[in-house]
Amino acid sequence: MITGKGITKTYRQRGGILGKRTVQALRGVDFAIEKGGAVSFIGESGCGKSTLGRIIAGLETYDSGEIIIDGVPMSALSRRRRWPYFRRIQLIHQDPYSALNPTRTIYQTLQAPLALRARRTRRPRSWVDERAEELLSLVGLDPGYVLPRYPHQLSGGMRQRVVIARALTVDPDVLVADEAVSMIDVSLRLGILDLLKDLRERLGVGVLFITHDIATARYLGENGELYVLYRGEVVERGPTEQVIARPVHPYTQALLSAVPVLRGREVASDQRVIPTEPLDERKAGTGCLFAPRCPFATDRCRSEHPTLARFEGSGQWHACFLPRPRSVIPVEVPG
Numbered sequence: 001m002i003t004g005k006g007i008t009k010t011y012r013q014r015g016g017i018l019g020k021r022t023v024q025a026l027r028g029v030d031f032a033i034e035k036g037g038a039v040s041f042i043g044e045s046g047c048g049k050s051t052l053g054r055i056i057a058g059l060e061t062y063d064s065g066e067i068i069i070d071g072v073p074m075s076a077l078s079r080r081r082r083w084p085y086f087r088r089i090q091l092i093h094q095d096p097y098s099a100l101n102p103t104r105t106i107y108q109t110l111q112a113p114l115a116l117r118a119r120r121t122r123r124p125r126s127w128v129d130e131r132a133e134e135l136l137s138l139v140g141l142d143p144g145y146v147l148p149r150y151p152h153q154l155s156g157g158m159r160q161r162v163v164i165a166r167a168l169t170v171d172p173d174v175l176v177a178d179e180a181v182s183m184i185d186v187s188l189r190l191g192i193l194d195l196l197k198d199l200r201e202r203l204g205v206g207v208l209f210i211t212h213d214i215a216t217a218r219y220l221g222e223n224g225e226l227y228v229l230y231r232g233e234v235v236e237r238g239p240t241e242q243v244i245a246r247p248v249h250p251y252t253q254a255l256l257s258a259v260p261v262l263r264g265r266e267v268a269s270d271q272r273v274i275p276t277e278p279l280d281e282r283k284a285g286t287g288c289l290f291a292p293r294c295p296f297a298t299d300r301c302r303s304e305h306p307t308l309a310r311f312e313g314s315g316q317w318h319a320c321f322l323p324r325p326r327s328v329i330p331v332e333v334p335g
């Protein structure tokens with residue numbers, strides 16, 4: 001179980017006509033990921049999804065808050081003692097091209113972490129080769145074909161499968177998949193998504209999906225928890241299917257209202273929510289961060305900051321003074 005409490009992260013950015021500026025990438029985020037669970041983070045570009053993913057995988061520091069893994073607060077440990085905990089959380093990057101060393105064969109790529117494990121656990125040398133073949137078969141690749149090849153000799157989909165096999169060499173508890181299919185040919189995407197689903201079911205490995213695509217979150221997050229981020233804050237969370245079918249926060253509703261309508265097969269819902277203006281990260285008052293764009297904003301919204309509260313009678317949580325369920329995704333044409 002990985003829990004995050006009040007995680008904040010600020011970046012200092014240089015350059016541009018405005019000179020130096022600070023970006024609050026995360027503003028006090030709470031989350032929980034169970035072993036074998038499916039959690040998705042969605043939200044538009046720049047809302048802090050990848051920053052949070054990297055923090056969860058131990059690849060990024062945070063300013064304040066706490067990450068607790070299996071009951072152990074990470075801040076209480078030295079960097080060296082933290083490492084075995086974070087090693088069990090493996091990040092699958094969106095770009096399998098840059099994730100693999102082009103000068104190494106796939107065998108060399110898998111052999112390195114496996115040999116380390118074999119030494120630590122006193123396994124025979126033959127285990128390394130057997131395990132490499134086993135892992136490649138598990139991710140749907142033919143070991144005989146793939147092992148002697150270099151990354152550039154494989155397709156994007158095959159490369160991403162190799163990246164997943166490499167992540168599995170350490171028997172992780174959780175895979176963090178950050179836009180894991182966005183750079184892969186459309187025809188190969190479903191296969192990778194199915195593989196991640198399958199690994200969750202077969203190995204009991206938890207999966208954290210980071211995506212801006214609602215359809216992907218819906219497909220992979222089945223029976224899981226969906227977190228909606230807006231400018232570094234969680235504005236709504238709850239069971240994936242429930243949040244998508246009946247969002248209560250206006251920002252979630254606006255995000256879902258942008259789902260395209262399939263001509264001839266669906267009609268646009270009459271409950272859609274359209275933001276009153278485009279996102280401007282510089283606008284920040286004391287109130288709700290979505291207030292400048294929210295069609296329902298009141299004076300209270302502009303001066304007071306809403307915190308997460310449970311929506312009565314459902315498993316959903318929202319940070320809004322005026323939560324109201326709306327069904328906004330396209331509605332199927334009957335018959």
Ligand SMILES: Nc1ncnc2c1ncn2[C@@H]1O[C@H](COP(=O)(O)OP(=O)(O)OP(=O)(O)O)[C@@H](O)[C@H]1O
Pocket residue numbers: 011012013023024025043044045046047048049050051052212
């Ligand atoms: N290393 C960095 N240095 C400076 N600013 C950063 C850095 N990483 C992220 N940021 C800023 O922090 C904010 C959140 O970025 P992040 O990459 O987490 O967003 P995201 O939700 O993953 O977006 P996308 O959907 O485009 O991948 C953005 O404003 C981004 O510019």
Ligand code: SF4
Pocket residue numbers: 249250251288289290291292294295296297298301306319320321322323
């Ligand atoms: S708190 Fe107010 S401004 Fe913010 S999302 Fe809710 S209604 Fe809109």
Ligand SMILES: [Mg+2]
Pocket residue numbers: 049050051
């Ligand atoms: Mg990102």
